[in-house]
Amino acid sequence: MNTDVRNAIYNQAKEWVLEAGKNIRTKIDDPLVIDTKSNPNDLVTTMDKETEAYFVEKINQNYPEHFIIGEEGYGDKLTALDGTVWIIDPIDGTMNFVHQKRNFAISVGIYHDGIGEIGLIYDVMADILYHAKRTEGAYKNENKLAPLKQNVKFDEAIIGLNHFWLCDNRLVDEKVMQQFVRNIRGSRTYGSAALEFAYVAEGIVNGYLTMSLAPWDIAAGIVIVNEVGGVTTDIDGAKLNMLAKNSVLTCNPNLQQDIIMYLKKGRK
Ligand code: IPD
Ligand code: CA
Ligand code: CA
Ligand code: CA
Numbered sequence: 726m727n728t729d730v731r732n733a734i735y736n737q738a739k740e741w742v743l744e745a746g747k748n749i750r751t752k753i754d755d756p757l758v759i760d761t762k763s764n765p766n767d768l769v770t771t772m773d774k775e776t777e778a779y780f781v782e783k784i785n786q787n788y789p790e791h792f793i794i795g796e797e798g799y800g801d802k803l804t805a806l807d808g809t810v811w812i813i814d815p816i817d818g819t820m821n822f823v824h825q826k827r828n829f830a831i832s833v834g835i836y837h838d839g840i841g842e843i844g845l846i847y848d849v850m851a852d853i854l855y856h857a858k859r860t861e862g863a864y865k866n867e868n869k870l871a872p873l874k875q876n877v878k879f880d881e882a883i884i885g886l887n888h889f890w891l892c893d894n895r896l897v898d899e900k901v902m903q904q905f906v907r908n909i910r911g912s913r914t915y916g917s918a919a920l921e922f923a924y925v926a927e928g929i930v931n932g933y934l935t936m937s938l939a940p941w942d943i944a945a946g947i948v949i950v951n952e953v954g955g956v957t958t959d960i961d962g963a964k965l966n967m968l969a970k971n972s973v974l975t976c977n978p979n980l981q982q983d984i985i986m987y988l989k990k991g992r993k
Contacts, residue, residue: 726809726837726840726842731842731843731858732858734788734809734835734843735835735843735856735858737787738811738833738835738843738845739845739854739856741779741780741783742831742833742845742847742854743847743854744779745776745779745780745815745831745847746831746847746849746852748775748776748779749772749776749816749831749849750849750850752772753826753850754826757770757771757772757823758770758771759823766820768819768820768823769797769819770816770819770822770823772815772816772822773796773797773815773816773819773822774797774799774815776815776816776831777795777796777797777799777800777813777815778797778799779815780793780795780811780813780815780833781793781795781799781800784811788809790808790809791808791809791810791811792808792809792810792811793810793811793813794810794811794812794813794940794941794944794968795811795812795813795814795815795941796813796814796815796939796941797815800813803968804968805968806836806838806839806967806968807838807839808837808838809835809836809837810835810836810837811833811834811835812833812834812835812836812940812941812944812945812967813832813833813834813941814830814831814832814833814919814941814942815831816829816830816831817829817830817831817832817917817918817919817920817941817942818830818915818916818917818918818919818920820916821916821917826850827850827851828848828850828915828916828917828920829848829849829850829917829920830846830847830848830849830917830919830920830923831845831846831847831849832845832846832847832919832941832942832944832945832946833845833944833945834940834941834943834944834945834946834947834948836944836967839967840859841859841944841947841948841951842858842859842948843856843857843858843859843945843948844856844857844863844944844945844946844947844948844949844952845945846919846920846922846923846945846946846949848920848923853865853866854866855870855923855926855927855949856949857926857948857949857951857952858948858952859948859951859952860952861952862952862953863926863949863950863952863953865923865927870926870927870928870952870953871928871953872953872954873925873926873928873953873954873955873976873977874928874977875954875977875978875979876979877931877977877979877980879908879909879980879983879984879987880908880909880910881910882909882910882931882932882976882980883909883910883911883912883913883929883930883931884909884911884912884913884930884931884932884933884934884976884984885912885913885914885915885921885924885925885930885932885933885934886906886912886913886914886933886934886935887914887935888914889936890902890905890906890934890936891903891906894936895936895993896936896960896972896992896993897960897988897991897992897993898990898991898992898993899991900991901987901988901990901991902991905987905988908987913930918933918935918938918942918943918946918973919942919943919945919946921933921946922943922945922946922947922949922950922975923946923949925946925950925955925975925976926946926949926950926952926953926955928953931976931977931980932974932975932976932977932980932981932984933973933974933975933976934960934973934974934984935972935973935974936972937970937971937972938970938971938972938973939970940967940968940969943957943965943971943973943975944967946975947965947975950975954977954978955975955976955977955978956975956976956977956978956981957973957974957975958973958974958981959971959972959973959974960972960973960974960984960985960988960992961985961988961992962974962981962982962985
């Protein structure tokens, strides 16, 4: 993607993300209409839909030749990542949005011919924007993020993961996962995949491990983590499919090898 074109798209995307965030903050105490999707704990609100619709309208008006993948279905049904594709999660961490009114993010990844060019993760209530352009580094607001420490040992690592790893699951034997959480220094569960990617990029957690995420949960995060020398694959180390759900591991390349080896012991 041409640098001038990319800069223009980046500036525009950033403006829309900040604007959408401001709208959410303004309405944060308004009564919510909450629905459920795949199960009673899979929540969606009118604000998720309103925010996605806002992006889709803006993109269609300004960039009619671009494509959109969005969680709430206002975008396009794509079977390939050709051309410029906006991959949008209007509210990542809807459960936090509903129950805590914080700790949620707007996540926008912009890909060109399958390559992640721009990543924007906006912690709406904290007013913190994590952002990156491919090969130009990653930022937290105006501050450039440092490269990830490459020498964090497995037993000194803090890993983001959720508690379902410790229950009977289809991927890794739960006894191995129980040893895993005992062997690492600590675990954290923030409830927003996008923010967990941002925290990996910031170096305040050393990795993030999940069983199943959709493209909109990870599209922006991948770009941002890449820019600080991190890698993102599935839990076997294989490349992710950005048109499907994947298990996901994001961290520095050394820790990635240690974690993949560890999980192998209990891999189903
Ligand atoms: C969810 C959050 C959560 C993760 C779930 C996602 P949503 O996204 O990122 O942290 O564990 O798998 O679905 O539905 O709040 O956008
Ligand atoms: Ca959701
Ligand atoms: Ca999400
Ligand atoms: Ca969402």
